[in-house]
Amino acid sequence: MTQSTKANLGALFARLSNAQASGLPKYMQLRDSILEAIRGGHWAAGEQLPTEVEFTRNTPYSLGTVQRSLRALVEAGIIVRTQGSGTYVAPSRASIEEPLHLRFLGTDGEPRFLPLFPEVIERMTETRAGPWDVLHNAPGDGDIVRIDRRLSVNHEFNVYSQFYFNARQFPTVARTPINRLDGVNLKQILGQSLGLPITTIHQSICLITLPTKACRVTGAKHGTKGMLLESVAMAGRDTPVYFLHSYIPDNGRKLDCSMTAERLTKSSV
Secondary structure: OOOOHHHHHHHHHHHHHHHHHHHOOOOHHHHOOOOHHHOOOOOOOOOOOOOOOHHHOOOOHHHHHHHHHHHHHOOOOEEEEOOOEEEEEEOOOEEEEEEOOOOEEOOOOOOEEOOOOEEEEEEEOOOOOOOOHHHOOOOOOOOOOEEEEEEEEOOOEEEEEEEEOOOOOHHHHOOOOOHHHOOOOHHHHHHHHOOEEEEEEEEEEEEOOHHHHHHHHHHHOOOOEEEEEEEEEOOOOEEEEEEEEEEEEOOOOEOOOOOHHHHHHHHHH
């Protein structure tokens, strides 16, 4: 390590130490400071971070606090950890532009929505009955596919999304390798395949205790309260296009649920 690198790292550790002035829990103070350093270019995508021991030795934080902070950054998709190799800044993921359903406002209150960074977790055939049955071409045709995604909202918190569609209507999306669906505008693909624009969105929100998988995907504690946002998109007069479940943990951000014809035309899922 060069003298310049040591000096830069020393200055960074000093900033991390000073983060204790905020009223947040210690692991969140350290998490936010590391995130700020990554955003500020101190570490680029693919670059290795210091070890847990180095963080503990050079900051006032305990090993448990350091581990919890790094775990939170892993769950948010900011860093990746490789057994026996170390901790690295994750490759940059494409963000969803002009989100339609998860439009969280920044603290300034301006109509600027926080960026969403989607990660596909899995894709499966949905065999259970549920509100997504509206997508069946015929009752019980068994062609409903579900794509599970983790959406990082501005790298602050995660939302668990379950996106349902009919594989007979959209065979290309049903067959596309899931690693090619990260950051993809699913609404746009489905609308183009159908040849019809999305004309109506029916939405409902309720307060729930997040199910176990939603807690695991979002990184929330078991038993956490949150919102379930249900959305059904229609094309033309009465053609269902997709059904969406969004599990949203408590986050302190305002969610804009307004719909306009312009947003339906240009927004993404």
